Amino acid sequence: MSTIKSINRHQPLSVGEVSRRSGVAVSALHFYEQKGLIHSWRTNGNQRRYHRDILRRIAVIKVAQRLGIPLSDIAGALETLPEGRTVTAEDWQQLSNRWRADLDDRIDKLTRLRDQLTDCIGCGCLSVEACRLRNPSDTLGENGSGPRLLDPDESPPVKR
Amino acid sequence: MSTIKSINRHQPLSVGEVSRRSGVAVSALHFYEQKGLIHSWRTNGNQRRYHRDILRRIAVIKVAQRLGIPLSDIAGALETLPEGRTVTAEDWQQLSNRWRADLDDRIDKLTRLRDQLTDCIGCGCLSVEACRLRNPSDTLGENGSGPRLLDPDESPPVKR
């Protein structure tokens, strides 16, 4: 820790500091910025500086990623926050509720899929007409009227 | 259906026929072949010909994909079958049991993740030290001794 410049608790952060503190690679921070997920300003020497809030924002991003939310969606969600402001507790609740719904949905789908598979294991027909595993459109008609998020898809593979 | 050559019920299939019957694009069939998932022989004129069993094999592949199994794994699984033989009912049982275990595992993981998220929504701390959502290593210690497939991973995002 000798080469690390002493850190003033209230100054803006350099990209290296953010990287160390967040565990996200510098290249990834560049990338996030390019994708509009995070923001910075520049010093005279053209180096990035970050507000300390960045760390919380990155924490949110990382959690969302663990949840399997694509970066583009995360970016979209973060954009709904008034003018790139600090992520507040309420913001977090909103976002996380949304993402949990998404997660629930995925879990449901996987579970239905597993059930179909279980049915099908004994049968093994894989018949084009009869096999539900082969006819994904079923999944469309079979669920009630729960919270339906944007999801006009039917067959595309349930990603991992 | 006028341009479609009359189909002899017992002759080998051309790539176009396989495509129509399986719903898989010709380019995808080429691709699968290249990846060793399916096989064909050639006519004098260098065109691919397929055994009728190919349709069942492709059905298996498609189902596996719906289950979220990567092609490389599917290829690996299919290779365990004696010398590229027709997929029998028993083969299907073996494969599907394996894949269901994989699916179960993923569902478990997602469910645990959702529970953590639920806990965390009210809290909103996202603390580096305290927050379980931010400390994926927890997931490592917390599960008993169920069927552990190859899985040395901890934090990487649970893909969709």
Add this chain to the structure above:
DNA sequence: GCTTTACCTCAAGTTTACTTGAGGTCCTAG
């Protein structure tokens, strides 16, 4: 026999989430 289709190969493009590398600048310590 000629014209469509169908098929062939091989290279390159697509998306996601980044990393790696090249070539150059800035800043801090000694």
Add this chain to the structure above:
DNA sequence: CTAGGACCTCAAGTAAACTTGAGGTAAAGC
């Protein structure tokens, strides 16, 4: 003042699962 570390940009590479396109052959219909 100079060495070294931190930083900058931009291009290209990576993996997965294919698709698209170019340029060329084969086979089928009339």
